[in-house]
Amino acid sequence: MDLNPKQQEVREWLARRQAILLAHNYQPGEIQDIADLTGDSLGLSIEAAQTTAAVIVFCGVRFMAETAAILCPDKLVLLPRLDVGCYMADTITAAALRTRKAELPGVPVVTYVNSYAEVKAESDICCTSANAVRVVNSLPEPRVLMVPDRNLALYTARHTSKEVLYWQGCCNIHDNFTRAEAEACKAAHPEAIFMAHPECRPEVLNLAEVIRSTSGMLVYARQSTQSEFIVGTEMGLIHALQKENPDKRFYCPSSCLLCPDMKRISLDDVISALRELQHVIQIPEATRLKALTAVNRMLAVPRD
Ligand code: SF4
Known part of the structure:
Protein backbone atom coordinates (compact mmCIF):
# COMPACT_ATOMS: atom_id res chain seq x y z
CA MET A 1 0.00 0.00 0.00
CA MET A 88 -20.05 5.67 28.29
CA ALA A 89 -16.94 5.63 30.48
CA ASP A 90 -17.95 9.05 31.84
CA THR A 91 -21.30 7.72 33.09
CA ILE A 92 -19.66 6.17 36.15
CA THR A 93 -17.02 7.13 38.71
CA ALA A 94 -15.22 5.02 41.26
CA ALA A 95 -16.92 6.96 44.08
CA ALA A 96 -20.41 6.41 42.64
CA LEU A 97 -19.69 2.71 42.21
CA ARG A 98 -18.47 2.44 45.82
CA THR A 99 -21.78 3.95 46.98
CA ARG A 100 -23.80 1.45 44.93
CA LYS A 101 -21.66 -1.47 46.15
CA ALA A 102 -22.43 -0.49 49.73
CA GLU A 103 -26.13 -0.86 48.92
CA LEU A 104 -25.60 -4.32 47.42
CA PRO A 105 -23.43 -6.36 49.80
CA GLY A 106 -22.41 -9.74 48.37
CA VAL A 107 -23.35 -8.78 44.81
CA PRO A 108 -20.29 -9.00 42.53
CA VAL A 109 -19.56 -6.13 40.18
CA VAL A 110 -18.95 -7.03 36.53
CA THR A 111 -17.37 -4.08 34.74
CA TYR A 112 -17.27 -3.63 31.00
CA VAL A 113 -13.72 -2.93 29.82
CA ASN A 114 -15.02 0.36 28.38
CA SER A 115 -14.37 2.07 31.71
CA TYR A 116 -11.58 3.93 33.47
CA ALA A 117 -8.91 2.18 35.52
CA GLU A 118 -10.31 3.52 38.80
CA VAL A 119 -13.68 1.92 38.06
CA LYS A 120 -12.10 -1.38 37.03
CA ALA A 121 -10.20 -1.27 40.32
CA GLU A 122 -13.51 -1.22 42.23
CA SER A 123 -14.76 -4.30 40.36
CA ASP A 124 -14.75 -8.02 41.02
CA ILE A 125 -14.26 -8.93 37.38
CA CYS A 126 -14.22 -7.30 33.96
CA CYS A 127 -16.01 -8.34 30.79
CA THR A 128 -16.05 -7.46 27.11
CA SER A 129 -19.01 -7.31 24.77
CA ALA A 130 -17.86 -10.70 23.45
CA ASN A 131 -17.62 -12.56 26.76
CA ALA A 132 -20.14 -10.82 29.06
CA VAL A 133 -22.54 -13.78 29.22
CA ARG A 134 -19.71 -16.24 29.87
CA VAL A 135 -18.25 -14.02 32.61
CA VAL A 136 -21.59 -13.59 34.38
CA ASN A 137 -22.30 -17.33 34.18
CA SER A 138 -18.87 -18.10 35.64
CA LEU A 139 -19.73 -16.38 38.92
CA PRO A 140 -21.24 -18.41 41.78
CA GLU A 141 -23.60 -15.65 42.97
CA PRO A 142 -27.20 -15.60 41.70
CA ARG A 143 -27.20 -11.78 41.33
CA VAL A 144 -24.63 -9.52 39.67
CA LEU A 145 -24.28 -5.79 39.07
CA MET A 146 -23.12 -4.92 35.55
CA VAL A 147 -21.62 -1.48 34.88
CA PRO A 148 -21.63 0.87 33.11
CA ASP A 149 -23.53 -0.17 29.95
CA ARG A 150 -27.25 -0.74 30.48
CA ASN A 151 -27.72 -2.23 27.00
CA LEU A 152 -24.93 -4.79 27.43
CA ALA A 153 -26.46 -5.73 30.80
CA LEU A 154 -29.94 -6.13 29.30
CA TYR A 155 -28.50 -8.27 26.50
CA THR A 156 -26.63 -10.41 29.04
CA ALA A 157 -29.76 -10.78 31.17
CA ARG A 158 -31.52 -12.40 28.22
CA HIS A 159 -28.84 -15.08 28.03
CA THR A 160 -28.33 -16.02 31.66
CA SER A 161 -30.52 -17.37 34.44
CA LYS A 162 -28.92 -14.94 36.89
CA GLU A 163 -30.48 -11.69 37.99
CA VAL A 164 -28.59 -8.86 36.31
CA LEU A 165 -28.72 -5.45 37.97
CA TYR A 166 -27.48 -2.64 35.82
CA TRP A 167 -26.10 0.87 35.83
CA GLN A 168 -27.87 3.59 33.86
CA GLY A 169 -24.96 4.17 31.48
CA CYS A 170 -24.73 3.65 27.77
CA CYS A 171 -22.73 4.47 24.67
CA ASN A 172 -24.69 7.36 23.20
CA ILE A 173 -23.46 6.44 19.72
CA HIS A 174 -25.07 2.99 19.83
CA ASP A 175 -27.99 4.05 22.01
CA ASN A 176 -29.08 6.76 19.54
CA PHE A 177 -29.33 4.23 16.70
CA THR A 178 -33.06 3.59 16.41
CA ARG A 179 -35.23 0.65 15.51
CA ALA A 180 -36.77 2.75 12.70
CA GLU A 181 -33.31 3.33 11.17
CA ALA A 182 -32.53 -0.38 11.37
CA GLU A 183 -35.88 -1.24 9.75
CA ALA A 184 -35.32 1.30 6.96
CA CYS A 185 -31.86 -0.09 6.19
CA LYS A 186 -33.14 -3.66 6.20
CA ALA A 187 -35.93 -2.65 3.80
CA ALA A 188 -33.38 -0.96 1.50
CA HIS A 189 -31.08 -4.01 1.58
CA PRO A 190 -33.34 -7.04 2.03
CA GLU A 191 -30.55 -9.53 1.24
CA ALA A 192 -28.15 -8.10 3.81
CA ILE A 193 -27.34 -9.75 7.15
CA PHE A 194 -27.90 -7.28 9.97
CA MET A 195 -25.00 -7.47 12.46
CA ALA A 196 -25.54 -5.46 15.66
CA HIS A 197 -23.33 -4.67 18.64
CA PRO A 198 -24.65 -5.50 22.15
CA GLU A 199 -24.31 -1.80 23.04
CA CYS A 200 -27.40 -1.19 20.84
CA ARG A 201 -30.84 -0.92 22.39
CA PRO A 202 -32.83 -4.15 22.89
CA GLU A 203 -35.44 -3.18 20.26
CA VAL A 204 -32.61 -2.83 17.72
CA LEU A 205 -30.99 -6.10 18.75
CA ASN A 206 -34.38 -7.79 18.24
CA LEU A 207 -34.03 -7.05 14.51
CA ALA A 208 -30.48 -8.37 14.18
CA GLU A 209 -29.58 -11.70 12.61
CA VAL A 210 -26.19 -11.59 14.30
CA ILE A 211 -25.18 -9.93 17.60
CA ARG A 212 -21.40 -9.61 17.93
CA SER A 213 -18.54 -7.51 19.28
CA THR A 214 -16.48 -5.64 16.67
CA SER A 215 -13.97 -8.50 16.51
CA GLY A 216 -16.86 -10.95 16.26
CA MET A 217 -18.31 -9.03 13.31
CA LEU A 218 -14.95 -9.18 11.51
CA VAL A 219 -14.81 -12.96 11.99
CA TYR A 220 -18.45 -13.42 10.99
CA ALA A 221 -18.14 -11.37 7.79
CA ARG A 222 -14.90 -13.15 6.87
CA GLN A 223 -16.42 -16.60 7.27
CA SER A 224 -19.88 -15.89 5.90
CA THR A 225 -20.91 -16.91 2.41
CA GLN A 226 -23.29 -13.92 2.33
CA SER A 227 -22.19 -10.87 0.37
CA GLU A 228 -24.09 -7.98 2.00
CA PHE A 229 -24.10 -6.81 5.61
CA ILE A 230 -25.67 -4.02 7.63
CA VAL A 231 -23.12 -2.94 10.25
CA GLY A 232 -24.81 -1.94 13.50
CA THR A 233 -21.82 -0.39 15.23
CA GLU A 234 -19.55 2.64 14.91
CA MET A 235 -18.94 3.23 11.20
CA GLY A 236 -15.14 3.05 11.48
CA LEU A 237 -15.43 -0.74 11.51
CA ILE A 238 -16.60 -0.65 7.90
CA HIS A 239 -13.07 0.34 6.82
CA ALA A 240 -11.63 -2.90 8.22
CA LEU A 241 -14.56 -4.99 7.00
CA GLN A 242 -14.28 -3.62 3.48
CA LYS A 243 -10.51 -4.00 3.41
CA GLU A 244 -10.72 -7.66 4.46
CA ASN A 245 -13.65 -8.42 2.21
CA PRO A 246 -13.32 -6.35 -0.98
CA ASP A 247 -15.98 -8.36 -2.80
CA LYS A 248 -18.62 -7.92 -0.07
CA ARG A 249 -20.77 -4.87 0.63
CA PHE A 250 -21.26 -3.21 4.00
CA TYR A 251 -23.94 -0.65 4.84
CA CYS A 252 -24.05 1.86 7.68
CA PRO A 253 -27.65 2.08 8.91
CA SER A 254 -27.47 5.42 10.78
CA SER A 255 -25.52 8.66 10.64
CA CYS A 256 -25.53 8.54 14.47
CA LEU A 257 -23.01 5.71 14.38
CA LEU A 258 -20.01 8.01 14.35
CA CYS A 259 -18.05 8.59 17.55
CA PRO A 260 -16.39 12.04 17.47
CA ASP A 261 -13.92 11.04 20.17
CA ILE A 283 -1.95 4.63 36.51
CA PRO A 284 -1.16 4.76 40.25
CA GLU A 285 0.31 1.34 41.07
CA ALA A 286 -2.30 0.42 43.71
CA THR A 287 -5.10 1.19 41.25
CA ARG A 288 -3.31 -0.62 38.44
CA LEU A 289 -2.89 -3.79 40.47
CA LYS A 290 -6.55 -3.86 41.53
CA ALA A 291 -7.72 -3.19 37.97
CA LEU A 292 -5.32 -5.86 36.69
CA THR A 293 -6.83 -8.39 39.10
CA ALA A 294 -10.31 -7.72 37.66
CA VAL A 295 -9.00 -8.04 34.10
CA ASN A 296 -7.05 -11.22 34.89
CA ARG A 297 -10.10 -12.83 36.52
CA MET A 298 -11.94 -12.26 33.27
CA LEU A 299 -9.08 -13.72 31.23
CA ALA A 300 -9.13 -16.82 33.46
CA VAL A 301 -12.78 -17.59 32.67
CA PRO A 302 -12.73 -20.71 30.49
CA ARG A 303 -13.88 -20.36 26.90
CA ASP A 304 -16.90 -22.41 25.88
S1 SF4 B 1 -18.20 4.45 20.47
FE1 SF4 B 1 -17.29 6.25 21.48
S2 SF4 B 1 -18.75 6.78 23.14
FE2 SF4 B 1 -19.24 4.70 22.44
S3 SF4 B 1 -18.14 3.35 23.87
FE3 SF4 B 1 -16.82 3.65 22.06
S4 SF4 B 1 -15.53 5.41 22.60
FE4 SF4 B 1 -17.23 5.39 24.05
Whole structure:
Protein backbone atom coordinates (compact mmCIF):
# COMPACT_ATOMS: atom_id res chain seq x y z
CA MET A 1 0.00 0.00 0.00
CA ASP A 2 1.31 3.47 -0.88
CA LEU A 3 1.69 5.70 2.15
CA ASN A 4 1.10 9.44 2.02
CA PRO A 5 3.93 11.68 3.37
CA LYS A 6 2.40 11.98 6.86
CA GLN A 7 1.80 8.26 7.12
CA GLN A 8 5.40 7.73 6.03
CA GLU A 9 6.59 10.17 8.70
CA VAL A 10 4.64 8.28 11.39
CA ARG A 11 6.25 5.01 10.33
CA GLU A 12 9.71 6.61 10.45
CA TRP A 13 9.10 7.96 13.96
CA LEU A 14 7.78 4.59 15.09
CA ALA A 15 11.04 2.95 13.94
CA ARG A 16 13.15 5.65 15.61
CA ARG A 17 11.34 5.22 18.95
CA GLN A 18 11.10 1.40 18.78
CA ALA A 19 7.39 1.94 19.11
CA ILE A 20 4.28 0.18 17.88
CA LEU A 21 1.07 1.85 16.82
CA LEU A 22 -2.20 0.34 18.02
CA ALA A 23 -5.43 1.47 16.36
CA HIS A 24 -8.92 0.65 17.51
CA ASN A 25 -11.40 -0.60 14.91
CA TYR A 26 -13.26 2.74 15.10
CA GLN A 27 -10.23 4.89 14.21
CA PRO A 28 -10.03 6.80 10.89
CA GLY A 29 -8.94 4.61 7.97
CA GLU A 30 -5.66 6.49 7.39
CA ILE A 31 -4.59 5.57 10.93
CA GLN A 32 -5.83 1.97 10.80
CA ASP A 33 -3.90 1.51 7.55
CA ILE A 34 -0.48 2.19 9.12
CA ALA A 35 -1.07 0.55 12.51
CA ASP A 36 0.98 -2.43 13.64
CA LEU A 37 -2.12 -3.85 15.26
CA THR A 38 -5.81 -3.09 14.81
CA GLY A 39 -8.63 -4.55 16.84
CA ASP A 40 -10.76 -4.04 19.92
CA SER A 41 -9.35 -2.36 23.00
CA LEU A 42 -8.65 -5.42 25.13
CA GLY A 43 -7.35 -7.53 22.27
CA LEU A 44 -4.92 -4.76 21.30
CA SER A 45 -3.59 -4.44 24.84
CA ILE A 46 -3.14 -8.19 25.25
CA GLU A 47 -1.21 -8.38 21.99
CA ALA A 48 0.84 -5.29 22.86
CA ALA A 49 1.93 -6.87 26.13
CA GLN A 50 3.57 -9.66 24.13
CA THR A 51 5.69 -7.43 21.91
CA THR A 52 9.23 -6.27 22.59
CA ALA A 53 8.41 -2.66 21.69
CA ALA A 54 9.41 -0.13 24.34
CA VAL A 55 6.73 2.39 23.40
CA ILE A 56 3.05 1.93 22.60
CA VAL A 57 1.14 4.67 20.79
CA PHE A 58 -2.55 4.02 21.36
CA CYS A 59 -4.95 5.50 18.84
CA GLY A 60 -8.29 5.14 20.53
CA VAL A 61 -9.85 6.81 23.56
CA ARG A 62 -8.38 7.33 26.99
CA PHE A 63 -9.79 4.27 28.76
CA MET A 64 -8.23 2.08 26.06
CA ALA A 65 -4.78 3.56 26.61
CA GLU A 66 -5.34 2.99 30.32
CA THR A 67 -6.04 -0.69 29.65
CA ALA A 68 -2.73 -0.88 27.78
CA ALA A 69 -0.99 0.77 30.74
CA ILE A 70 -2.62 -1.73 33.12
CA LEU A 71 -1.43 -4.71 31.08
CA CYS A 72 1.96 -3.34 29.97
CA PRO A 73 3.57 -1.66 33.02
CA ASP A 74 7.07 -2.00 31.55
CA LYS A 75 6.20 -0.01 28.42
CA LEU A 76 5.67 3.68 27.80
CA VAL A 77 2.03 4.11 26.74
CA LEU A 78 1.32 7.28 24.76
CA LEU A 79 -2.08 8.73 23.93
CA PRO A 80 -1.69 11.29 21.12
CA ARG A 81 -4.43 13.55 22.55
CA LEU A 82 -5.80 13.88 26.05
CA ASP A 83 -9.24 15.12 24.98
CA VAL A 84 -10.37 11.72 23.67
CA GLY A 85 -13.04 10.82 26.17
CA CYS A 86 -15.90 8.37 26.08
CA TYR A 87 -19.53 9.13 26.83
CA MET A 88 -20.05 5.67 28.29
CA ALA A 89 -16.94 5.63 30.48
CA ASP A 90 -17.95 9.05 31.84
CA THR A 91 -21.30 7.72 33.09
CA ILE A 92 -19.66 6.17 36.15
CA THR A 93 -17.02 7.13 38.71
CA ALA A 94 -15.22 5.02 41.26
CA ALA A 95 -16.92 6.96 44.08
CA ALA A 96 -20.41 6.41 42.64
CA LEU A 97 -19.69 2.71 42.21
CA ARG A 98 -18.47 2.44 45.82
CA THR A 99 -21.78 3.95 46.98
CA ARG A 100 -23.80 1.45 44.93
CA LYS A 101 -21.66 -1.47 46.15
CA ALA A 102 -22.43 -0.49 49.73
CA GLU A 103 -26.13 -0.86 48.92
CA LEU A 104 -25.60 -4.32 47.42
CA PRO A 105 -23.43 -6.36 49.80
CA GLY A 106 -22.41 -9.74 48.37
CA VAL A 107 -23.35 -8.78 44.81
CA PRO A 108 -20.29 -9.00 42.53
CA VAL A 109 -19.56 -6.13 40.18
CA VAL A 110 -18.95 -7.03 36.53
CA THR A 111 -17.37 -4.08 34.74
CA TYR A 112 -17.27 -3.63 31.00
CA VAL A 113 -13.72 -2.93 29.82
CA ASN A 114 -15.02 0.36 28.38
CA SER A 115 -14.37 2.07 31.71
CA TYR A 116 -11.58 3.93 33.47
CA ALA A 117 -8.91 2.18 35.52
CA GLU A 118 -10.31 3.52 38.80
CA VAL A 119 -13.68 1.92 38.06
CA LYS A 120 -12.10 -1.38 37.03
CA ALA A 121 -10.20 -1.27 40.32
CA GLU A 122 -13.51 -1.22 42.23
CA SER A 123 -14.76 -4.30 40.36
CA ASP A 124 -14.75 -8.02 41.02
CA ILE A 125 -14.26 -8.93 37.38
CA CYS A 126 -14.22 -7.30 33.96
CA CYS A 127 -16.01 -8.34 30.79
CA THR A 128 -16.05 -7.46 27.11
CA SER A 129 -19.01 -7.31 24.77
CA ALA A 130 -17.86 -10.70 23.45
CA ASN A 131 -17.62 -12.56 26.76
CA ALA A 132 -20.14 -10.82 29.06
CA VAL A 133 -22.54 -13.78 29.22
CA ARG A 134 -19.71 -16.24 29.87
CA VAL A 135 -18.25 -14.02 32.61
CA VAL A 136 -21.59 -13.59 34.38
CA ASN A 137 -22.30 -17.33 34.18
CA SER A 138 -18.87 -18.10 35.64
CA LEU A 139 -19.73 -16.38 38.92
CA PRO A 140 -21.24 -18.41 41.78
CA GLU A 141 -23.60 -15.65 42.97
CA PRO A 142 -27.20 -15.60 41.70
CA ARG A 143 -27.20 -11.78 41.33
CA VAL A 144 -24.63 -9.52 39.67
CA LEU A 145 -24.28 -5.79 39.07
CA MET A 146 -23.12 -4.92 35.55
CA VAL A 147 -21.62 -1.48 34.88
CA PRO A 148 -21.63 0.87 33.11
CA ASP A 149 -23.53 -0.17 29.95
CA ARG A 150 -27.25 -0.74 30.48
CA ASN A 151 -27.72 -2.23 27.00
CA LEU A 152 -24.93 -4.79 27.43
CA ALA A 153 -26.46 -5.73 30.80
CA LEU A 154 -29.94 -6.13 29.30
CA TYR A 155 -28.50 -8.27 26.50
CA THR A 156 -26.63 -10.41 29.04
CA ALA A 157 -29.76 -10.78 31.17
CA ARG A 158 -31.52 -12.40 28.22
CA HIS A 159 -28.84 -15.08 28.03
CA THR A 160 -28.33 -16.02 31.66
CA SER A 161 -30.52 -17.37 34.44
CA LYS A 162 -28.92 -14.94 36.89
CA GLU A 163 -30.48 -11.69 37.99
CA VAL A 164 -28.59 -8.86 36.31
CA LEU A 165 -28.72 -5.45 37.97
CA TYR A 166 -27.48 -2.64 35.82
CA TRP A 167 -26.10 0.87 35.83
CA GLN A 168 -27.87 3.59 33.86
CA GLY A 169 -24.96 4.17 31.48
CA CYS A 170 -24.73 3.65 27.77
CA CYS A 171 -22.73 4.47 24.67
CA ASN A 172 -24.69 7.36 23.20
CA ILE A 173 -23.46 6.44 19.72
CA HIS A 174 -25.07 2.99 19.83
CA ASP A 175 -27.99 4.05 22.01
CA ASN A 176 -29.08 6.76 19.54
CA PHE A 177 -29.33 4.23 16.70
CA THR A 178 -33.06 3.59 16.41
CA ARG A 179 -35.23 0.65 15.51
CA ALA A 180 -36.77 2.75 12.70
CA GLU A 181 -33.31 3.33 11.17
CA ALA A 182 -32.53 -0.38 11.37
CA GLU A 183 -35.88 -1.24 9.75
CA ALA A 184 -35.32 1.30 6.96
CA CYS A 185 -31.86 -0.09 6.19
CA LYS A 186 -33.14 -3.66 6.20
CA ALA A 187 -35.93 -2.65 3.80
CA ALA A 188 -33.38 -0.96 1.50
CA HIS A 189 -31.08 -4.01 1.58
CA PRO A 190 -33.34 -7.04 2.03
CA GLU A 191 -30.55 -9.53 1.24
CA ALA A 192 -28.15 -8.10 3.81
CA ILE A 193 -27.34 -9.75 7.15
CA PHE A 194 -27.90 -7.28 9.97
CA MET A 195 -25.00 -7.47 12.46
CA ALA A 196 -25.54 -5.46 15.66
CA HIS A 197 -23.33 -4.67 18.64
CA PRO A 198 -24.65 -5.50 22.15
CA GLU A 199 -24.31 -1.80 23.04
CA CYS A 200 -27.40 -1.19 20.84
CA ARG A 201 -30.84 -0.92 22.39
CA PRO A 202 -32.83 -4.15 22.89
CA GLU A 203 -35.44 -3.18 20.26
CA VAL A 204 -32.61 -2.83 17.72
CA LEU A 205 -30.99 -6.10 18.75
CA ASN A 206 -34.38 -7.79 18.24
CA LEU A 207 -34.03 -7.05 14.51
CA ALA A 208 -30.48 -8.37 14.18
CA GLU A 209 -29.58 -11.70 12.61
CA VAL A 210 -26.19 -11.59 14.30
CA ILE A 211 -25.18 -9.93 17.60
CA ARG A 212 -21.40 -9.61 17.93
CA SER A 213 -18.54 -7.51 19.28
CA THR A 214 -16.48 -5.64 16.67
CA SER A 215 -13.97 -8.50 16.51
CA GLY A 216 -16.86 -10.95 16.26
CA MET A 217 -18.31 -9.03 13.31
CA LEU A 218 -14.95 -9.18 11.51
CA VAL A 219 -14.81 -12.96 11.99
CA TYR A 220 -18.45 -13.42 10.99
CA ALA A 221 -18.14 -11.37 7.79
CA ARG A 222 -14.90 -13.15 6.87
CA GLN A 223 -16.42 -16.60 7.27
CA SER A 224 -19.88 -15.89 5.90
CA THR A 225 -20.91 -16.91 2.41
CA GLN A 226 -23.29 -13.92 2.33
CA SER A 227 -22.19 -10.87 0.37
CA GLU A 228 -24.09 -7.98 2.00
CA PHE A 229 -24.10 -6.81 5.61
CA ILE A 230 -25.67 -4.02 7.63
CA VAL A 231 -23.12 -2.94 10.25
CA GLY A 232 -24.81 -1.94 13.50
CA THR A 233 -21.82 -0.39 15.23
CA GLU A 234 -19.55 2.64 14.91
CA MET A 235 -18.94 3.23 11.20
CA GLY A 236 -15.14 3.05 11.48
CA LEU A 237 -15.43 -0.74 11.51
CA ILE A 238 -16.60 -0.65 7.90
CA HIS A 239 -13.07 0.34 6.82
CA ALA A 240 -11.63 -2.90 8.22
CA LEU A 241 -14.56 -4.99 7.00
CA GLN A 242 -14.28 -3.62 3.48
CA LYS A 243 -10.51 -4.00 3.41
CA GLU A 244 -10.72 -7.66 4.46
CA ASN A 245 -13.65 -8.42 2.21
CA PRO A 246 -13.32 -6.35 -0.98
CA ASP A 247 -15.98 -8.36 -2.80
CA LYS A 248 -18.62 -7.92 -0.07
CA ARG A 249 -20.77 -4.87 0.63
CA PHE A 250 -21.26 -3.21 4.00
CA TYR A 251 -23.94 -0.65 4.84
CA CYS A 252 -24.05 1.86 7.68
CA PRO A 253 -27.65 2.08 8.91
CA SER A 254 -27.47 5.42 10.78
CA SER A 255 -25.52 8.66 10.64
CA CYS A 256 -25.53 8.54 14.47
CA LEU A 257 -23.01 5.71 14.38
CA LEU A 258 -20.01 8.01 14.35
CA CYS A 259 -18.05 8.59 17.55
CA PRO A 260 -16.39 12.04 17.47
CA ASP A 261 -13.92 11.04 20.17
CA MET A 262 -12.75 8.14 18.03
CA LYS A 263 -12.09 10.46 15.10
CA ARG A 264 -10.19 13.17 16.97
CA ILE A 265 -6.63 11.83 16.67
CA SER A 266 -4.89 12.94 13.45
CA LEU A 267 -1.64 11.82 11.87
CA ASP A 268 -0.12 15.14 13.06
CA ASP A 269 -1.10 14.22 16.62
CA VAL A 270 0.60 10.84 16.26
CA ILE A 271 3.78 12.48 14.92
CA SER A 272 3.79 14.96 17.85
CA ALA A 273 3.22 12.12 20.32
CA LEU A 274 6.26 10.26 19.00
CA ARG A 275 8.46 13.34 18.67
CA GLU A 276 7.67 14.68 22.18
CA LEU A 277 6.92 11.31 23.82
CA GLN A 278 3.56 12.60 24.97
CA HIS A 279 1.01 12.09 26.54
CA VAL A 280 2.22 9.39 28.90
CA ILE A 281 -0.60 7.38 30.49
CA GLN A 282 0.26 6.46 34.05
CA ILE A 283 -1.95 4.63 36.51
CA PRO A 284 -1.16 4.76 40.25
CA GLU A 285 0.31 1.34 41.07
CA ALA A 286 -2.30 0.42 43.71
CA THR A 287 -5.10 1.19 41.25
CA ARG A 288 -3.31 -0.62 38.44
CA LEU A 289 -2.89 -3.79 40.47
CA LYS A 290 -6.55 -3.86 41.53
CA ALA A 291 -7.72 -3.19 37.97
CA LEU A 292 -5.32 -5.86 36.69
CA THR A 293 -6.83 -8.39 39.10
CA ALA A 294 -10.31 -7.72 37.66
CA VAL A 295 -9.00 -8.04 34.10
CA ASN A 296 -7.05 -11.22 34.89
CA ARG A 297 -10.10 -12.83 36.52
CA MET A 298 -11.94 -12.26 33.27
CA LEU A 299 -9.08 -13.72 31.23
CA ALA A 300 -9.13 -16.82 33.46
CA VAL A 301 -12.78 -17.59 32.67
CA PRO A 302 -12.73 -20.71 30.49
CA ARG A 303 -13.88 -20.36 26.90
CA ASP A 304 -16.90 -22.41 25.88
S1 SF4 B 1 -18.20 4.45 20.47
FE1 SF4 B 1 -19.24 4.70 22.44
S2 SF4 B 1 -18.14 3.35 23.87
FE2 SF4 B 1 -16.82 3.65 22.06
S3 SF4 B 1 -15.53 5.41 22.60
FE3 SF4 B 1 -17.29 6.25 21.48
S4 SF4 B 1 -18.75 6.78 23.14
FE4 SF4 B 1 -17.23 5.39 24.05
